[in-house]
Amino acid sequence: MVKFGIEFVPKEAYWKTVYYAVQSEKRGFDNLWITDHYNNRNVYVTLAATAIYTKKIIFGPGVTNPYLVNPVMTAQSLASLDEMAPGRVVLGMGAGDKTTLASTGIEAKKQLSAVVDAITIFKAMLDGKSVTYEGKVFQVKGTKFNFKPRGQIPVYIGAQGPKMLATAGKIGDGVLINASHPKDIDYAVGQIKMGVNEAGKNLADIDVTAYTSFSVHKKPEKATKAASPVVAFIVAGSPNVILERHGIDLDKANEIRGALKKGDFGGAFGSVSPDMIEAFSIAGTPDVCIQKITRLLKAGITQFVVGSPIGPNARKSIDLISEQVIPHFKE
Ligand code: F42
Secondary structure (H helix, E strand, C coil): CCEEEEEECCCCCHHHHHHHHHHHHHCCCCEEEECCCCCCCCHHHHHHHHHHHCCCCEEEECCECCCCCCHHHHHHHHHHHHHHCCCCECEEECCCCHHHHHCCCCCCCCHHHHHHHHHHHHHHHHCCCCEEEECCCCEEEEECCCCCCCCCCCEEEEECCHHHHHHHHHHCCEEEECCCCHHHHHHHHHHHHHHHHHCCCCHHHCEEEEEEEEEECCCHHHHHHHHHHHHHHHHHHCCHHHHHHCCCCHHHHHHHHHHHHHCCHHHHHHCCCHHHHHHHCEEECHHHHHHHHHHHHHCCCCEEEEEEEECCCHHHHHHHHHHHHHHHHHC
C-alpha cells in the first residue's frame, strides 16, 4: 500500500513545525521529511523536538547534503536521533542546492561523488567500527564513535539527474524524486531500474518516492494560487530540457527567471501559467489530487510526499488530505 509522507520547510519557529508534525502523525501520514537549508531553522533541532512529541511517524532530513554537514556529523546526528526514536529515523541525502551553498562560500564540486562518499561513510560509521575511506571528495581516517549506534538506518537519495537516479537505485534504500508529473516519474523509474539491475537488486527493494509540490483546497482556484509561488521557483530553477519535456514556453520561463532576479515576486508569481502548474505541481480539489496521485502510482511510486505549499493553509489542508485523499488509497 502506498505510504503518505509530508514535507515541511522549517522556516517558522521550531514549535510550529513540530505542531504540524504532530498533526500529520495524528492525521495518518506515515513519513515526515524536514528540508535542510542553512537559511531556515536547523533540521536536527526540529527533528529532535519531533522525536519527543511523536510516537510512530518515520522521520528524517529530506534532504541534507555532504557539503554543509560533514558525513561523519550526519552519521552522528542520525545515530543520536535513532536513540531518541528507535527505528523511526531515516536519512535523506542529496547533492545540495548549489545556489544556497554558493552563498555560504561553498562550491559544490563533484556532487555525485560527494553523495556516494557521504553514504559510504555514513553506513560504515553506523556499523560502529573504525572507518578509513578514501573517496573522491571525502576521506576519513580511523573515525569511530565512542558509543554504539543502534544499527543501520535506511538511506534515501534526493535525485533528479540521470546518474544520481541510477546511483539511488544502486546504493539507496529509497529515492526522493523532486517531481509531480508522471512524465518525470516515468523517466526517473527507468533510471532507478538501471541502478537496481546493476546492483542485482529488485525495484521492489527501493521506496520510490514522489516528492511533490502539492496544494489542495475545495476551491480549485485557491489551490492553484497557493501553488504558483513554489511553481515559479521550480520553473526558474529547472534546466531547459525539463521545461521542454513539458512543452513549457522558454520565453515565459525566462520572464519568470528575470522577475525573480529583480525581486519582482508579484510579477513572477503572476506569470505562472496553467501548463506550468500542471507540469510542476499537484494542485486542485481533493478529487483532482486523487486522480493525479493515481497516475503516479501507475508510474511506480511507493511513497507519495505532500510537499510545499500543501495548500493555502497548511493546517486545514492536512485535515482535508487526511479526510478526503488518504482514505481513498488506504481503505
Ligand atoms: N537540497 C537542499 O539543499 N536542501 C533540501 O532540503 C533539499 C530537499 C530535496 C528533496 C528531494 C530532492 O529530490 C531534492 C532536494 N534537494 C534539496 C535538492 C538536492 O540537494 C539536489 O540539489 C538536487 O536533487 C539536484 O541533484 P541531481 O540529482 O540532479 O544531481 C546533480 C548534482 C547532477 O548534476 N547530477 C548528474 C546526474 O546525471 O545525475 C551527475 C553529476 C556528476 O556526474 N558529477 C560528477 C561527480 O563525480 O560527482 C562530476 C562532474 C564534475 O566534474 O563536476
